[in-house]
Amino acid sequence: MRTALLTLLTLAYPPLVYFCLDQVEPRWLALLLAGLALARALATRERLWLAAAAGTLLLAAASALGNALLPLKLYPVLVNAALLVLFGLSLYYPPSVIERLARRQTPELPPAGVRYTRRVTQVWCGFFVLNGGIALATAVWASDAAWALYNGLIAYVLMAVLFGAEWLWRQRVKAAHG
Structure with missing residues (x-):
């Protein structure tokens, strides 16, 4: 169930970001990305997915700190x-x-x-x-x-x-x- 939810959120990520752009600053959208990263890290013990979660957290941090959209994209x-x-x-x-x-x-x-x-x-x-x-x-x-x-x-x-x-x-x- 958790994996299915993570997969669904990952698939829905680009449209969610796009539709929220006019209402929410990138720094707040970065929370969505950080949430995905943390959920992925908690759902796995595999090094590759832990590394991907760490990379995702870096993208979220870069977006939040600079209020930038590019890291989210x-x-x-x-x-x-x-x-x-x-x-x-x-x-x-x-x-x-x-x-x-x-x-x-x-x-x-x-x-x-x-x-x-x-x-x-x-x-x-x-x-x-x-x-x-x-x-x-x-x-x-x-x-x-x-x-x-x-x-x-x-x-x-x-x-x-x-x-x-x-x-x-x-x-x-x-x-x-x-």
Whole structure:
């Protein structure tokens, strides 16, 4: 339940920031970000997510101290960077993230499945690089509305498209390999 609430708040973060901009100064919105960071830190014992929570607290502090919006807009960049590190490290220290997920349904994953899941993990790494780069560009150079649109909607649509395309491709691969 706590993880679902954290995920929902993280997903809703860009639109919340955008819709509150006219009513609330960035220093007060930083409290929302700090709350997310503290909730994430309390919900995990994993070093990566603790580091991401610490980075989030730094963004919130920078926003609060300078009453600046930019640190708040950098949160999606931080999320993409954390996911890139998580997925990327799993390529160097197997099993990959996607392999771990696949083994929940197929504990005896064949070697071809391990190779496939490794490739999918690499694709997600590429996605996080691209998505994080666009999130950074929208934070620095785009309007607040463009930032919220990309990070609060378009990025999620792109993730859904990648999930769907991979699922369709996986069905073809499974059919081809029996």
